[in-house]
Amino acid sequence: MLEDNYKQRGLRNKLVKILEKKGIQDQRVLAAVGKVPRHFFFETALLDHAYQDKAFPIGEGQTISQPYTVAFQTEKLELQPGDKVLEIGTGSGYQACILMEMGVRVYTIEYNRVLFERTREFLPLMGYKPYFFHGDGSKGLPAKAPFNKIIVTAGAPIVPNALVDQLVEGGILVIPVGDREKQYMLQIRKKEGKLIKTEFKGFAFVPLLGEQGWKS
Template identity: 80%
Template sequence: MLEDNYKQRGLRNKLVKNLQKKGISDPVVLDAIGKVPRHFFFENALLEHAYQDKAFPIGEGQTISQPYTVAFQSEKLEIRPGDKVLEIGTGSGYQACILLAMGARVYTIEYNRKLYETTRDFLPLIGFRPYFFHGDGSKGLPAKAPFNKIIVTAGAPIIPSALTDQLAEGGILIIPVGDRESQKMVRIRKRDGRLFKEEFANFAFVPLLGEQGWKA
């Protein structure tokens, strides 16, 4: 049985303070980081790593993102309660849980079938229920569009046109764009049918696979 004890809650509080020192200021983001038990996503032998501010392998060539990266992307999305959010790259499911804890309705799509099945079965066990999909995230999820917010948790060579097409008026897309080793975090806002682009710091994500991403 999964346990969230006093020590682990204390470690989460330390992580939240660390993220504040690094510039994360949105109280809704910080509250979500403080609520979601990140150690649930780690094997018992690796629990000591759960509240360190670093990424960690989860198998299938994927990682659970660094908490700062999760917080940074979540903050730049400007989530409002009830926002319909599309997440490209479910991975471990940690980012989806943060978005749910922020009050979003989350649709999440994963390219890797094994990760999709594992996370689809696991998240409801810890009380988180996004809408799960398996497929090519670079194409978005047209059947469920439009979305108020779209978050891409893998590095893309370009900004897929399918994603900007599925963004609602007034919506925000956050996506790391670059080569396979390093990407610039980009935020796109849609206003009056036009796209407005902002660039932030460099990050390093696993590659976005698919028709409008990198080839597997």
């Protein structure tokens, strides 16, 4: 039984204040964090940690991202209601829920079959129904392209060309790029045949695997 009581809502409101202090400004993003019950994504033993601003294990060697990182990436997507958004790295599904709370259509792809199946079953129980795909998101999702926005939630060695190709004119890609241990966040805007890049330092993700990612 999924329960969201006053204690958890209180902790969630505190988390929102922490993210605001750390520099998240978009009130729509903060409202989404305030709405999605992050503790639903935690096993019983870790429940007390659900509203800390930290990444946590979700099994299969993967993590639910740190709330600040989720909020930061979401903010950098500059979402507009109705946007068609591709998320690469479904993981627990938490980021997908935040995106859905922003009023956009979400296509989410996961490489790990266990996580793909688990999250595809679990998210609708919470009332969230993005379009789920299993496969190598380093190649994007050509069958459903183009997208207004693309978010990559695993650390890439390079910016895959396929992702840029699958953006509409004026679209935005937010992707962590670097070595296996640490990355910088790139916001890439596709505009009039050019790519306008903005870089933000200080992020650490699990690796993006696959053809345009790390090999293992």
